[in-house]
Amino acid sequence: MADRGGFEALDACVHCGFCLQACPTFLATGDEADGPRGRIELMRALEAGELAVDDPAVRIHLDRCLGCRGCEPVCPSGVGxxxxxxxxxxxxxxxxxxxxxxxxxxxxxTTAGASGIVYALARLLRATGIPARLAGWGRFRFAMGMLAASAAKGGGGRGRSVKVGGGAPRSNLHHPPPSSTTSPVLLFRGCVMDGLFAHVHDATVRTLEVNGYAVREVPGQVCCGALHAHAGLREAARQLARVNVAAFAAGDEPIVVNSAGCGAMLKEYAHLVDAGPFAARVRDVTELLAARGPRPGAPVDLQVAYDPPCHLLHAQRIADEPHRMLAAIPVLRVASLPDAAQCCGSAGLFTLLEPAMSRAVLAPKIESLRAASPHVVATGNPGCIMQLGAGLAAAGLPTRARHPVELLDESYRAAGYYA
Ligand code: SF4
Ligand code: SF4
Structure with missing residues (x-):
């Protein structure tokens, strides 16, 4: 049978429409062609050659899909x-x-070498505080808000995450776990996470070490390829997947990821390449921490709205683990937003390429946050942190967007696990 390249995953659709209310773009426009059922019809016609690839309807409505996969868990037919x-x-x-x-x-x-320079310049600009002052609506000001939202608490943050090495714990733990429980894990760094969220990588390493994981670096790893795959550049994504599978080939340790978008991509490498056992080794950081309890920290007196990234909730189907991880922080008050399952409108490059739809999808989320007025909205994906952070700044709200692991790190530091 001919390789249909993934179109076969749509075959199960029976047009029931259960997915419509889960689709942020359908809710934004009310247009059937901006919902999953309409798009599936367009895609079927595209595959069958009944619609041309340059058909304007195909282009507009498929370009306006976030790829959030909010339509998948609600589909009774299991459409992929x-x-x-x-x-x-x-x-x-x-x-x-x-x-x-x-x-x-x-x-x-994402380009090795060039991106290092871009991220270094972005960090320099971020450190001036100018992006935070310019944050607002409009393409340029929103981009500035996104950059400002990537900063560590307090607006600073070191330039690059310190590399861990040789399997030796790096954090000089004051209260290390029993050595009998220590198990090695390999850190997936990614590109945006490594370039702008070094503080989250550092927090990931520290919190894992408190819970008995020895975090190791893996040389030769590259971007996961998610942004390329979402843009249709499947061959570029395939090449990156091959490099990563080879880089992590030695050993069978879990591969820890703190970016939901990267994690979803890595877990689905088998769709692109012969990934062997690679995908089964990939774990979101909250999965590993929840598996160990995790150890309780010191009280953190904050009200937190947890907003799951779509690629954690819908693509990886990870719902409980972030809550179990946050439950290790005494006093922290965690609530989910009423529209927590809805996309924030970030969706990789979508926020840059489709700003009008992206902001339309973001708007109800910002209103939910305005009503809940938490101190922090916690979400485990760099794009979501930047999108929500920029939206909050533009709306003039004081809520900050942070990665959940940052909160556990703050709690552990206060508990004296490390200086
Ligand atoms: S819920 Fe599933 S089967 Fe029903 S229209 Fe949506 S994708 Fe098709
Ligand atoms: S992936 Fe998201 S935006 Fe696209 S059809 Fe599904 S729910 Fe709608």
Missing amino acids: YGRGIEAARALLATRRDPAPLARAALWAL
Whole structure:
């Protein structure tokens, strides 16, 4: 049978429409073609050749899909929408180059060497405090808000995460766990996380070590390829996947990821390459911490709204573990937003490429946060932290967006696990 490249994942759709109310873009426009059921029809017609790849309806409505996969868990037929949309975008990319802005962003954010310079300049700009002052609505000001939102608490943060090495714990723990419980894990660094969220990598290493994991670096790893796959650049994503599978090939230790988008991509490498046992080794950081309890920390007196990244909740189906991790922080008050399952509108490059739809999807989330007025909105994905942080700043709200692991790290530091 011919390889259909992922379109076959759409075959199970029976047009029931149960997915419509879970789709942020359908809710934003009310247009059937901006919902999963309509898009599936467009994709089927595209595969069958009944619609041309340059058909404007195909382009507009598929481009406006966030790829959030909110339509998957609610589908009683088990439609694999995420696979289908990536197949459709890969087909579109064979006849249409990605937008120049998408190409430029991919080059700047994910190209080894060049991205290091881009991130260094971005960190310098962030450290001036200018992006925080310029944050607001409008393309440029929103981008400034996103950069400002990537900063560590207090606005600073070291430039690069300190590399851990040789399996030796790095944190000089004051209260180490029994050595009999120590198990090695390998850190996946990613590109945006490594470039702008060094403080989250450091917090990941420290909190894992408190819970008996010895975190090791893996040389030769590269970008996960998620942004490329979402843009339809499947061959580029495949090449990155091959490099990562080879880099992590030695050993069978868990591979820890603190970016939901990267984690979802890594867990689905088998769709791109012969990944062997790689995907089964990938764990979100909250999975590993929840598996160990985790050890309780000191009280942190904050009200937190937990907002799960779509690629954690819908793609990886991880719902309880972040809550179990946050439950290790005494006094912390955690509540989910009423629309927690809805996308924030970040969706990788979507926020840059489709700003109008992205902001329309973000708007109800910001209103939920305005009503809840937590101190912190916690979400485990760099794009979501930046999108929510920029939206909050533009709306003039004091709530800060942070990674959940940062909160546990703060609690552990206060408990004296490390200086
Ligand atoms: S994707 Fe699933 S929920 Fe949506 S219309 Fe098709 S079968 Fe129904
Ligand atoms: S992936 Fe998200 S935006 Fe796209 S159809 Fe599904 S729910 Fe809607």
